[in-house]
Amino acid sequence: MSSLPGYKALPPGCPVQEPLSAHRNHTGSWRSERPIWNHDLCVQCGVCDMFCPEACIGQNDQGYYEANLDYCKGCGICMQECPTQCISMKQEEE
Amino acid sequence: MGTRKGMEVSIGIAEAAMMADVDVVSAYPITPQTHVVEHLSELVADGVLDAEFVPVESEHSAMSACCGSVAAGARTFTATSSQGLALMHEILFIASGMRLPMVMAVANRSLSAPISIWNDHGDVMANRDTGWIQVFVENGQEAFDHIIWSYRVAEDHGVLLPIMVNFDGFILSHVVEPIEVWSPEEVKQFLPPYDPPYRLDVDNPWTFGPVGIPDIYLETRAAHNEALIDSQKVMEKAWDELHEVVGRKYAALECYKTDDADIVFLTMGGISETCMTSVDQMRDQGKKVGVIRLRMWRPFPFAEVAKELGGRKVVLAVDRCLSTGGPGGPVASEIKAALYHLDKRPHVVEFIAGLGGRDVTIGNFMEMYDKGAAVAAGAALPPYELVGVRE
Numbered sequence: 169m170s171s172l173p174g175y176k177a178l179p180p181g182c183p184v185q186e187p188l189s190a191h192r193n194h195t196g197s198w199r200s201e202r203p204i205w206n207h208d209l210c211v212q213c214g215v216c217d218m219f220c221p222e223a224c225i226g227q228n229d230q231g232y233y234e235a236n237l238d239y240c241k242g243c244g245i246c247m248q249e250c251p252t253q254c255i256s257m258k259q260e261e262e
Numbered sequence: 263m264g265t266r267k268g269m270e271v272s273i274g275i276a277e278a279a280m281m282a283d284v285d286v287v288s289a290y291p292i293t294p295q296t297h298v299v300e301h302l303s304e305l306v307a308d309g310v311l312d313a314e315f316v317p318v319e320s321e322h323s324a325m326s327a328c329c330g331s332v333a334a335g336a337r338t339f340t341a342t343s344s345q346g347l348a349l350m351h352e353i354l355f356i357a358s359g360m361r362l363p364m365v366m367a368v369a370n371r372s373l374s375a376p377i378s379i380w381n382d383h384g385d386v387m388a389n390r391d392t393g394w395i396q397v398f399v400e401n402g403q404e405a406f407d408h409i410i411w412s413y414r415v416a417e418d419h420g421v422l423l424p425i426m427v428n429f430d431g432f433i434l435s436h437v438v439e440p441i442e443v444w445s446p447e448e449v450k451q452f453l454p455p456y457d458p459p460y461r462l463d464v465d466n467p468w469t470f471g472p473v474g475i476p477d478i479y480l481e482t483r484a485a486h487n488e489a490l491i492d493s494q495k496v497m498e499k500a501w502d503e504l505h506e507v508v509g510r511k512y513a514a515l516e517c518y519k520t521d522d523a524d525i526v527f528l529t530m531g532g533i534s535e536t537c538m539t540s541v542d543q544m545r546d547q548g549k550k551v552g553v554i555r556l557r558m559w560r561p562f563p564f565a566e567v568a569k570e571l572g573g574r575k576v577v578l579a580v581d582r583c584l585s586t587g588g589p590g591g592p593v594a595s596e597i598k599a600a601l602y603h604l605d606k607r608p609h610v611v612e613f614i615a616g617l618g619g620r621d622v623t624i625g626n627f628m629e630m631y632d633k634g635a636a637v638a639a640g641a642a643l644p645p646y647e648l649v650g651v652r653e
Contacts, residue, residue, distance in 0.1 A: 175482070180459070183360075184468065190473070
């Protein structure tokens with residue numbers, strides 16, 4: 169929070185000139201549950217990626233899918249749609 | 263030097279917008295504002311005013327079009343009234359929150375139901391907290407001057423806020439008055455061209471109206487609030503400059519025969535002139551009474567109100583709006599808020615007068631004075647009174 173500007177530093181009406189600056193809003197702070205992939209069941213089909221409404225799921229070096237937790241809001245759609253049911257949701261406070 | 267002409271106040275407001283060299287007018291006609299935009303439409307159609315007149319299907323669209331045109335860097339004017347202002351409500355917050363300096367003349371009219379086209383301040387009071395600068399004028403000259411003045415204030419880079427100029431429907435809008443029309447040189451001297459700090463431009467793109475997530479929304483409100491409060495300094499400076507250019511002196515409050523007054527009326531808008539006439543008559547009877555008229559409503563001039571009202575015995579607060587089920591009148595509530603911290607506070611006797619175009623007469627003001635004098639002599643403070651209501 170300390171890196172965010174104080175109100176005196178805001179330009180009037182808050183216009184934005186920097187392209188893609190919304191990337192800096194780490195809206196994943198809203199999340200209460202995070203998706204966990206079970207690699208024993210995952211077939212790397214990418215259905216979770218296609219259904220993610222935040223488009224925040226991508227493949228890692230081994231080809232497995234994972235969520236970018238800066239933006240993942242824990243909606244659970246990936247868990248619902250996974251054909252092998254390899255995704256489970258874990259409470260953030262655990 | 264200006265030229266003195268007899269003209270309908272609505273036509274005067276349209277002529278003032280033309281003299282301010284507006285680039286865009288977008289408005290929807292509604293009684294009693296119609297003559298303002300009708301005349302502007304004629305001026306554009308006749309080629310007298312080089313501007314875009316954007317006809318729209320509603321006031322919601324009118325205000326939306328105005329937001330777009332100001333963001334594109336155009337000097338923009340609109341006008342409305344009553345239900346039209348109510349329909350604009352949503353976009354009024356967007357205009358002020360995006361800090362888009364435009365000027366809107368509001369011909370104040372009561373709200374339905376029942377349907378009423380007549381004058382009171384119910385329409386603007388329902389839009390009190392929209393974050394706009396709001397002033398109330400008393401006559402045609404003041405209306406004319408304040409259209410040009412409003413552009414000078416709104417477009418100041420320290421302000422960048424939209425302004426509502428409130429003038430009473432019919433009581434002012436449809437009355438022919440002598441108005442001194444500024445000379446083009448006077449307008450040029452007083453009002454620089456609009457120079458927005460940023461604008462919608464395909465070659466230099468900006469995003470206007472982005473999302474404000476919880477991490478930033480609070481700060482935007484704080485900045486808007488501070489800008490609105492601080493705009494008072496710019497308003498006062500612009501009034502001083504207006505005085506230098508055309509010789510008429512304006513301020514946040516206008517005091518009439520108040521120097522030795524124990525009892526003062528507190529009024530807004532056109533009825534203030536009737537009130538002054540009644541004060542003249544009561545002064546002839548030896549009563550120490552005066553009128554303080556609130557010209558500036560947002561930002562609210564707390565310090566000036568406390569200074570001018572603080573030492574009085576009784577304030578007769580005359581509202582043109584009823585806060586239904588609430589404390590009475592919205593103006594009286596704020597007057598009380600401005601006086602609350604003082605050690606010695608006047609009694610504030612509250613009257614709601616002239617709702618839905620009911621006449622407010624000299625006799626009404628005389629009766630209000632008598633009630634205030636009774637309170638000054640020790641009578642219990644009555645609850646707010648709806649002046650002239652039949653039981």
